[in-house]
Amino acid sequence: MNSKDIQSIWSVFKREFLAYFNSPVLYVIVVIFLLASQGFAFLFGRFLESDNASLTQSFFFWHPWIYIVLAPAVGMRLWSEEQRLGTIELLMTMPISPWHAIIGKFKAAALVWLIALLLTFPIVLTVFYLGSPDRGPILTGYIASYLYALGCLSVTSAVSAFTRSQVVCFIVSVAVCILLTLIGYPGIIDWFVKSLPASLEGGVRFVGYLSFMDHFYEMSKGVFVFRDVLYFLSVIAAGLMLTGLALRSKRA
Amino acid sequence: MIQVENLRKEFGTKTAVDGVSFSVQKGEVLGFLGPNGAGKSTTMRMVTGYFRPTSGQIRVGGVDMLENPEEAKRSIGYLPENAPLYSDMTVGSFLGFCAELRGLRGAARDKAIDRVLETCFLESVRNQSVDTLSKGYKHRTCFAQSIIHDPDVLILDEPTDGLDPNQKHEVRNLIKRMGENKAIVFSTHILEEVEAACSRAIIIDRGKVVADGTPAELKQRGNAVVRVVIKGAAGGSIRAEIEKINGVHQIEPGLSSDEQFSGRVLVTKGRKSADIAREIFGLASGQKWQLEELHQDEGKLDEIFRSITRSDTAV
Ligand SMILES: Nc1ncnc2c1ncn2[C@@H]1O[C@H](COP(=O)(O)OP(=O)(O)O)[C@@H](O)[C@H]1O
Numbered sequence: 001m002n003s004k005d006i007q008s009i010w011s012v013f014k015r016e017f018l019a020y021f022n023s024p025v026l027y028v029i030v031v032i033f034l035l036a037s038q039g040f041a042f043l044f045g046r047f048l049e050s051d052n053a054s055l056t057q058s059f060f061f062w063h064p065w066i067y068i069v070l071a072p073a074v075g076m077r078l079w080s081e082e083q084r085l086g087t088i089e090l091l092m093t094m095p096i097s098p099w100h101a102i103i104g105k106f107k108a109a110a111l112v113w114l115i116a117l118l119l120t121f122p123i124v125l126t127v128f129y130l131g132s133p134d135r136g137p138i139l140t141g142y143i144a145s146y147l148y149a150l151g152c153l154s155v156t157s158a159v160s161a162f163t164r165s166q167v168v169c170f171i172v173s174v175a176v177c178i179l180l181t182l183i184g185y186p187g188i189i190d191w192f193v194k195s196l197p198a199s200l201e202g203g204v205r206f207v208g209y210l211s212f213m214d215h216f217y218e219m220s221k222g223v224f225v226f227r228d229v230l231y232f233l234s235v236i237a238a239g240l241m242l243t244g245l246a247l248r249s250k251r252a
Numbered sequence: 253m254i255q256v257e258n259l260r261k262e263f264g265t266k267t268a269v270d271g272v273s274f275s276v277q278k279g280e281v282l283g284f285l286g287p288n289g290a291g292k293s294t295t296m297r298m299v300t301g302y303f304r305p306t307s308g309q310i311r312v313g314g315v316d317m318l319e320n321p322e323e324a325k326r327s328i329g330y331l332p333e334n335a336p337l338y339s340d341m342t343v344g345s346f347l348g349f350c351a352e353l354r355g356l357r358g359a360a361r362d363k364a365i366d367r368v369l370e371t372c373f374l375e376s377v378r379n380q381s382v383d384t385l386s387k388g389y390k391h392r393t394c395f396a397q398s399i400i401h402d403p404d405v406l407i408l409d410e411p412t413d414g415l416d417p418n419q420k421h422e423v424r425n426l427i428k429r430m431g432e433n434k435a436i437v438f439s440t441h442i443l444e445e446v447e448a449a450c451s452r453a454i455i456i457d458r459g460k461v462v463a464d465g466t467p468a469e470l471k472q473r474g475n476a477v478v479r480v481v482i483k484g485a486a487g488g489s490i491r492a493e494i495e496k497i498n499g500v501h502q503i504e505p506g507l508s509s510d511e512q513f514s515g516r517v518l519v520t521k522g523r524k525s526a527d528i529a530r531e532i533f534g535l536a537s538g539q540k541w542q543l544e545e546l547h548q549d550e551g552k553l554d555e556i557f558r559s560i561t562r563s564d565t566a567v
Pocket residue numbers: 263268286287288289290291292293294295
C-alpha cells in the first residue's frame with residue numbers, strides 16, 4: 001500500500017459514500033434499522049422486563065435478522081448499478097487497480113452501517129441508566145453485530161458483481177444471507193443432528209460451524225474469541241475476492 | 253503511440269475481433285470504420301484495457317497493456333460507447349472524481365476541471381446534476397472526462413453519436429484540433445466524419461481489417477460513378493448501348509421505363525469519370541436522346557464502405 005493506492009481507494013470511497021449520502025438510501029436504511037432494532041428489543045426481547053441489565057438476548061439477538069434484509073439493500077447498488085450505467089467501463093480503464101475500487105466501495109457501504117449502529121446509542125444509555133451492566137458484552141456485542149453486517153455486505157458485493165439488476169442482486173443476496181444464517185441456527189442444527197444418522201453429526205456440526213450465526217452467537221454473549229473475529233474477516237475477504245473474480249471474468 | 257498487433261477476441265465460440273493490427277503515431281487521427289457489430293467497440297475496449305484479448309499485443313506509449321495495465325492506462329483518455337456517467341453526480345463532481353483517479357489533486361485537479369469545462373462548453377452546467385442534462389451535454393461531459401488529464405492517446409467510441417449537426421461539427425473540429433499533438437482513434441459509421449477529421453482510416457468488417465489508408469487512398473479503391481437520366485428510347489436499349497462503352501464497369505439501373513433510362517454507371521478503376529461522361533454525352537447526341545441529367549462523382553467512401561463490408565442485416 002503506497003500513498004497512491006490509498007488515494008485511489010479514498011477517491012472511490014468518497015464518491016460512493018456521497019452517493020449514499022445524497023440519496024434517500026442512507027436515511028431510509030438508518031431509520032428502518034433503528035426502528036427495527038429498538039422495536040424488536042422492546043417488543044420481543046422484553047428489554048424492560050429482563051432483569052439482567054444486558055443487551056445480549058434482547059437487543060443484539062435480533063440484529064442478524066435485520067441485516068439479512070437491510071445489508072443487501074445497502075450493498076445491492078455497489079456493482080450492479082455500475083454495470084447498468086456502463087460506468088464500470090470508465091472505472092476499469094482508469095489507472096487504478098480493480099481492488100482499489102472494490103475496497104473503496106465496500107468501505108463506503110461499511111460506513112453506512114457504522115453510522116446506523118452508532119445511532120443505537122440511546123439503548124446503551126438506557127441500560128446504564130437502569131442498572132450497571134457489564135461493559136464487555138456490550139462492546140463485543142457491537143463488534144459482533146458490525147461484523148455480521150459486514151459479512152452480509154461482502155456477500156452482497158460479490159452477488160452485485162454478477163448482475164446488472166439491483167433487484168436480482170437483492171433477492172439472491174437475501175437468500176444467501178438467510179442460508180448462511182440458518183445453517184448455524186442451534187434449533188436447526190439440533191433438528192438435523194437428530195433426524196440424520198449419527199455418523200453424519202460431525203458433518204452437520206461442521207457446516208453449522210461455517211455459518212454466520214455460530215460465530216455471532218458466541219461473541220454476542222460476551223465471549224470475545226479471536227477465532228470468531230477471524231472467521232468474519234475471512235468471510236469479508238472471501239466476499240471481496242469473489243467480487244474481484246466476478247468482475248474480472250466479465251472482462252476476460 | 254499505439255501499437256496493436258494481431259488482436260483477437262473470442263466470446264465463447266464467436267470471434268468478435270480476428271487479427272486486427274494497426275499503429276497510430278502522435279499527430280495522427282485514425283478513423284475506425286465499420287458496420288454495427290464489426291468489432292470496433294470490442295477492439296477499443298481491448299486497447300483501453302477493459303477487455304483482456306484472447307491473444308495479441310497492445311502497447312500504448314511504449315508500455316505493454318497486458319503486462320503493466322495501470323501504467324499503460326495512464327496515458328489514455330477513453331470515451332466509451334454511449335458515454336456512461338454516474339447519474340447521481342453533478343458535472344463538476346464527476347469530473348473531479350475522474351481527475352482524482354487520474355492522480356490529479358488539489359489545485360491541479362481544480363485547474364483541470366476548469367480547463368475541460370471550458371474546452372467542452374460545459375461551464376453553464378457545472379453544478380447541474382448529470383441526470384438532468386440533455387443528451388448532447390451528457391456526451392460532452394463524458395468527453396470532458398476523457399481529456400481531463402491531457403492524455404497523449406485518445407480513444408473515442410462513436411464520439412458524435414446522438415449529437416445534433418452543430419454539436420457534431422464542434423466535436424469533429426475538437427478532434428481535429430487535438431489530433432495535432434495527440435494520437436487519436438475514433439470510431440464512427442458516419443463516413444463524412446472520416447473525411448472531415450481523419451488523417452487515416454481503417455475499415456473493419458466482421459472483426460477483420462478490410463481496408464487501411466488515407467481517406468483519399470481509400471476513395472481510389474472504389475469506382476467513380478456517372479449518374480445519368482436519358483429520355484428518348486426504351487430504358488433497356490439505352491442501358492445496352494451504355495454498357496458497350498469501353499470503361500464502363502457496371503450499371504446500377506434506377507427508374508427506367510419505355511421512354512426513359514435512369515441509373516448509375518460505375519466506371520472501371522483507373523478510368524476517369526469525366527471520360528466516360530463525355531462518351532455518354534456523345535452517345536446520347538448521336539442517338540438523338542435527350543440527356544436530362546449527367547453527373548459525375550468521384551469515388552465516395554460510402555460506396556467503398558458498402559462494397560467491402562457486409563452489414564449484419566445482410567444475409
Ligand atoms: N460482452 C460480450 N459478450 C459476447 N459478445 C459480445 C460482447 N461484446 C460484443 N460482443 C459481440 O461482438 C461483436 C462485435 O461487437 P462490437 O465490438 O460492439 O461491434 P461494433 O462496436 O463495431 O458495433 C458483436 O457481434 C457483439 O454481439
